[in-house]
Amino acid sequence: MAYEFYHILEISSQASADEIKQAYFRLVRKYSPEKEPERFQQIRLAYNTLSNPKVRENYDIMQKHGDQIKDLIEQAEKKMQLEEWSNAISLLKQVLVLAPTIDVARNLLGLCYIHTENWDFAVKIYRALTKTNPDVALYWSNMGCAYKRQAEFFNDGEFSKIQLYYNARECYQQAVNLESFNSAPYLDIAETYLDEKNYLEALTWAEHAIGADGKADYNDFEAFFFICRVHFCSGESQKIEVIAKRIISLLPEKTDIRKYAASRFANMGIEIAKNATKSANFDKWRAAFQFLKAARDLEQTNVGFKELCTKIEKIVAAINQYEEISNDYLIIQGFQRLAAFCLTDYFDFYDSLQERKSCLNDILTEILASPTSTIIASLEKIKFSYPEIYGLNVELFERIEQVVCVP
Template sequence: MNNLTYYELLEIEQSASQDEIKKAYFRKIRMYSNEKYPEEFKQLTKAYEELMNEEQRAVYDRSIQNGGEYDSLLNQALNYKNGSEYQEAITILNDLLINYSDSPDVRYHLADCYYELGWFTDAKTAIQELIFDYPSVIEYHFLLFLIYRDQQEYSKAIAQANKLIKLQPQSPYPYRHLSDVYINIEEYDNAIKALERRLSNCNPGLEDMPLLIDLLYLTNGQGRGEYCVRVGERIKRVPQNDEEKQAVINMLLNQTDEIDITHSCLPRIVRIIQDINQNENMEISNYLRDLEHQMESNNYSEMDNRDYSSQSNYNNEVATNVAPENNTNYNVSYASRGNIVVAIIVGIIFSFIGTPVVGIIAGFIYYFFAEAIWNMIGCLVAIIIVIVIAGAIFS
């Protein structure tokens, strides 16, 4: 059976309908049951499943045409492409298009080669035609996103990133790509919101760590101290076992290697690692102590440096597994909430001043609007100080 095509295995014509394929399959597995002939049963099932899938069948049909010429030439083109010899790959791919004009693989790799060479007009035309024929393929939409982004067509890149989010809402990658575009156009609040669209609608896991790290840099760079601290707390809650804990620590340690010793976010990262490590790994603890000594020797002040934009070196691959669609509406409330213990204390104080109902209301208001309240208090304190200084000068 090993040397037979799927059609020969099932004893059907290459033009057979799905009903004919199904009948042939059930007839053959009655002859070759899984109990007596497990290997033959496995081959028959593989043939059946591939031929019943229209896209897989089309690919298979091309692969057996002309004695395997299609596979051989496509592999040659991919070898050139993987070796960055894009023009050689394009020559073979164009030859393939003559006989296999309906091959999505040939068309996609051709568009990708155009993109790598910076031939954006050709790349855009090729990939848009492919998306029209295959509107749900993630890789095609991602390539179009890259073209828009690299051509600085940012409004189109944003729209394309949102399409990627709709196609795979459970994947962290498209949210990060969207945030990346907003950083490029210096819309940092929108960059934060793009990350929170994912993070505030899930319990962040290891796959979300790159987003949390980006959010840490962004909130730190924006001077949003309380928000940044809360991001750190969310990072600490990611690991669910020792293996995940080590993985999170390693990701954060990589950041300490990549950023400058004077970076304003470095002390925050060090503290997060210390809290997760809890001195369990003394090698890590010693490394962190050395970092702290280096920061002290540089007379480092935590908020001196707010250059965070260099930390947006985002992964340019989109996960290939398409998750079921869900609600991805942005929920920013988590970002502005206060500490629940402080909210309780505020509630108790106002209960004594007024009534228990007033205390409950005050506690809720503080919890949900803490960041805005502290910003207002900061402004009022600054105004009072200015008035006092002015009074002292002119009195």
């Protein structure tokens, strides 16, 4: 299909730069990276090509001239959409045999090499492209991507990883120098620092991305969302709420970008919650709640977001109450252990039914060895001061009360 990238973005080949940007935000809301990563990559590739005037011009020329070359590139693009990278590489090599100077084909070939983890080939291509086209920021960014993706395969602290990230940042910096208004290379640099757990630098570069075009607006959502990710990774999920408020203040009501932002926050919150169910890290539940609360506030008419947020909020409330009950001297230790049991049981952390039964019997033995008045006082305190803990297993608490009240 001719003009494949325009069809992917569902726009005309005469579309303006603003129309391209609007189409991109409309489609990425519909096909988010969390739900449909392959379609998102297609949209991203089309946008990256058409949003750069020089690269777009090169692309358009190839659509208008040379039927054989055009056909081969179209076939290669389709193979790339299907992630058939080897087949796409073969087709692009045929193009370069016929027309060695076609930059569009070389750029696509470089992307294929990145996806097939042929880092050296990818870097070689982009070195050549940046040498002949030193003023095209996209080629510098793609070379940075090749270095960055390779670095991600090494363990933290390895010299190769450090050197590759340095190379990546050098390339992204060239892109920044060429297009200081473009937030993408700033965020790419921030990503390298996040992977290195250098949270301060990651946040600094994300803020640079927000201010790249001289103003903070809805176009800066990705940078704001990245900052939320940094706060999550650094264990400061309470700061997510502040960033969410900044985002809400910038996004117009009832727009595609607002719905897209809400879906991104919701998807992130759901993934964190799923991960939290498999670990004893209660802070992950707090982080999940912050992301889902942001989604709820961004799209207040979404019933699904509200219901999910309410469920996670109750879990977080129970966790908070568990941490409080552990330090409450008015509640006997046996009930403090029972609170921990209820949380563990809720998340199904026990390896076997026998382990669960043994743990519960041990806790009940300790509780029932206490004076009746002390047991009743602890039960009353839990019921009225820690309702979320009590609600995790109402039946169990009521059975204990029935047993101790028997003459």
